[in-house]
Every structure is written in structure tokens, then in C-alpha cells.
Amino acid sequence: MNAEKSVAQRHRVVVIGSGFGGLFACKQLRKADVDITLISKTSTHLFQPLLYQVATGILSTGEIAPATRIVLRKQRNARVIMGEVTDIDVENGTVTSRLLNQDYVTPFDSLIVAAGAQQSYFGNDHFATYAPGMKTIDDALELRARILGSFEEAELATDPEVRDRFMTFVVVGAGPTGVELAGQIAELADRTLDGSFRNIDTRDARVILVEGAGAVLAPMGPKLGGKAQQRLEKMGVEIQLNAIVTNVDARGVTIKDQDGSERRIESACKVWSAGVQASGLGKILAERSKGTEVDRAGRVIVEPDLTIKGYPNVFVVGDLMSVPGVPGQAQGAIQGGTYAAKAIKAEVEGKQKVEDRKPFKYFDKGSMATVSRFSAVCQVGKLEFSGFFAWLAWLGLHLWYLVGFRSRFVTVLEWFVSFLGRHRGQMAATEQWVFARLALEALDDPVEARQLAKQIGGESSSGNGKSVANAEAGKSSQQRAG
Secondary structure: OEEOOOOOOOEEEEEEOOOHHHHHHHHHOOOOOEEEEEEEOOOEOOOHHHHHHHHOOOOOHHHHOOEHHHHOOOOOOEEEEEOEEEEEEOOOOEEEEEEOOEEEEEEOOEEEEOOOEEEOOOOOHHHHHOOOOOOOHHHHHHHHHHHHHHHHHHHHOOOHHHHHHHOEEEEEOOOHHHHHHHHHHHHHHHHHOOOOOOOOOHHHOEEEEEOOOOOOOHHHHHHHHHHHHHHHHHOOOEEEOOOEEEEEEOOEEEEEOOOOOEEEEEOOEEEEOOOEEEOOHHHHHHHHOOOOEEOOOOOEEOOOOOEEOOEEEEEEOHHHEEOOOOOOOHHHHHHHHHHHHHHHHHHHOOOOOHHHOOOOOOOOOOEEEEEEOOEEEEEEOOEEEEEHHHHHHHHHHHHHHOOOHHHHHHHHHHHHHHHHOOOOOOOOOOHHHHHHHHHHHHOOOHHHHHHHHHHHHOOOEOOOOOEHHHHOOOOOHHHHOO
16 A cells, blocks of 8 residues: 655645535635645546436537546646545545555545435446436436437337337436436437438337326425426426336336336336435445444435534535535535635634534525426525526526536537537447446456346347347447447
């Protein structure tokens, strides 16, 4: 294990995670007399709320995921190192990270853990093979290839049942991500791809939004949830409430309805947006410190100043913190990261003692979700509105939080082309995007991975009894995405 020794004698701050919480914490400390080390397992700062637009061909990854090093290159007191954090020793003040099978130890005087969250399959992690989530760039690119690949398979299918399976898209979870994704898949089929195929009409595609609860966008209340549901249904999206997904496989999903009966939806392309699970670092913190607990989602139950019990120099922010009334959204992460950075800065400058810290207070700036082009729902305090003006507010807010002038400029151009016309500039998809997950799984079980690849690649019957995927081997990889 290689130990890293800080050459500077200044206060050492380690930030784990390059999301909203971690990045805003670093920026808040840009003029502080500290040395910052940002540790991240990815090289980018991901604007997660717009991942669904990458998945549906509106934006490229570059617009929503600038390189963290480039973002912080002018901040001389900050450095970035890549690696996945495997251990946090709060007693001795060190963080252990791993990159390419090599361990590195980084010492700290203050620590901000902003590791975020990942998709939760509620104990059914094998669902991920057939229904990717919407938490990473890999997820978005894989889903794009699966969406476009399903249309390609449908174009080649000769069996009506097989064609229908490839023309059916299931989105699990009617939260903001699920609503936005269902709406964009519907628009992709109705507008962008209309007339592009010869054997199928993409407007015949079925987009099904499945929700285990009894309402769409339940946290936003019945009024806005109802508005979103009406708009989706007008677009042709089928909404199935009180429907719990009990199984997902290559060919579809199994649904359990409120009356206890089960049924099948045959679908080649599925996406999961039904739940989140906090980073495993929460459990590590709980094990490493006495009295620290995590909730059911793995989030750390923090003190009023966002620290863990007994360690006032260890802050937990963003999706990893459990604070009543603070939703797992970008605003919570931004405000938490900023609060932690200000507390560290005040202590370093001698302006505030630990015992004098004021509790963290979350300022709710509202919630919003876009349903389709020119239509969104927005909630700011007691004010609720929907439609075109809500959509403009959604555009403005997301542009504001995009990092970098070029990102904002290019995004506006892409939105202009996509929303006012029919074209989408990011419609490329490759076989690797679909099967990369299986390649990783093959490291553990190559036989099972090959079987899954065959299933996902499509076993639909063509005229000669061979699968469409096998019959078209060597051609466009999009034809093998299922």
C-alpha cells in the first residue's frame, strides 16, 4: 500500500465524489487556506438530471459530463485523483482508494463524503442485466443502444408477436426520471424516427410506465402528478399504477397488480427508475465510527451539522446523507456541500469553533419535471404550475447549473434543434454499449454471460429458424440490442 504524504502544511481537505455536493464544496473552498484532494471513481462531473436526454439522443455526454480536472484546473489549491474509495479510517484520518489494482492512502484533516447513490433494485440486482438504471453515463449509452436496437430488430422481424415485443418499451418507476424518459421515448418514436423505417411504423410503439404506488410523481402532489399523467396519456403513454414488478428477464417483465394477480408484459427494452440505494461508503462510515447509523436506503444518519457522531471533521452530504425534509436531489447536495465547506473554512480561519456551528438548514427551491417538449410541471413552495411556462422554468434552471459556458451554449443549440424540429443529433449506438455489462459479468461467469448475450441479442424467429441477431451477425450492432 503506497502512502501519500502531503508536502504542504496547510489544512488538508479530502472530498469524495465529483457530483454536485463534492464539486460545489471544492469551489466554495477555492479561496480558503487549505489543500483539497478530490477523489472520484469517474473522470467527470455528471449532471445526472439530464442523463435521460443522452439516452434518447438529444444531448451528448460532453454536454452533461465535463471533465472534473478541466472544471477545477484554475483552482490551484485543488487536485483531482481517480480511484474508487475502499476504506475510510476516521480515527487515523486517512482515505484508501484503488485504481488499477493499486491502493493509495490519502490523509485528511477534514473529510467531505459526497459519494452519491446508485440504482436500487430492491434486492433483485439481476434485473440490471435486462433493465439498466439511469445513474451513470454507461447506463444512458446502453439504454440508447437498446432503444434504437429494438426498432432495428422490429424492422427485421417477420413474426407479428416478435415485432410487438421489440416495439414495446417499459419504464419502471413514475418519479421524475421515469416520467421524463417515458415522454422522450414516445416523442422519439412519434417524431424523430417517424418515416425512417419501411416495414414498421414507429408511431405504433407502445410506451408503458409502470408504478408501484397509486400516482404519478407522488411527491409533487395529486395536482401536478395528475397534470403529468394527463399529458403522458395524451402522448399515447400507457400508465399502469399500483403495479409492482416482480421479475424482469430478456423477454419482458412480470407484474403483480393490486388484487394479487400476476401478468406478463412482453418487452425487449426495459429501463429501471424505481429506487435508489446510497453508496456503500455509508456502511463503511457506520462500521468505522461508534454510534453512526444508516437508514434502510443506506444513507448516513448525520448530526445537525452534517457530521457523524464523534467526528466533527467528517461531513456527509448529498444523496448519502439522511436528513428529514431534504430530498435526494441536486439542491440538497449543493447546499450540503456548500455548508460543509463554509464550516471548514470558518474553522481554519479561526472564525468559528466546532461547538458554535449552526445546524444545517435546507432551503427548498422547489421541484420540477419535464413531461415532453413545451410541457413540464413545477412546484415552488405552495406555488404549483404546469405547461409551457413550467417548461421554460425547467430549461432555465437546468442551464443555470450546467458547468461551463460551452456546455450551456451547445446545449441550447441541441435543444433548439430537437424541440423545434424533429432531428436529434446524438443517435449513434454501438454493440459495445449494449454488451459491455455482459463483458464485465463474464469475468465472474463466462458461460452465463454468453447465455445472457444470446438472450439480449434476440432469439426472435426469422424465416429460416435462426435468430434475427444471428442471421444479421456482422451487421449493425443496433440490430442486436434487445
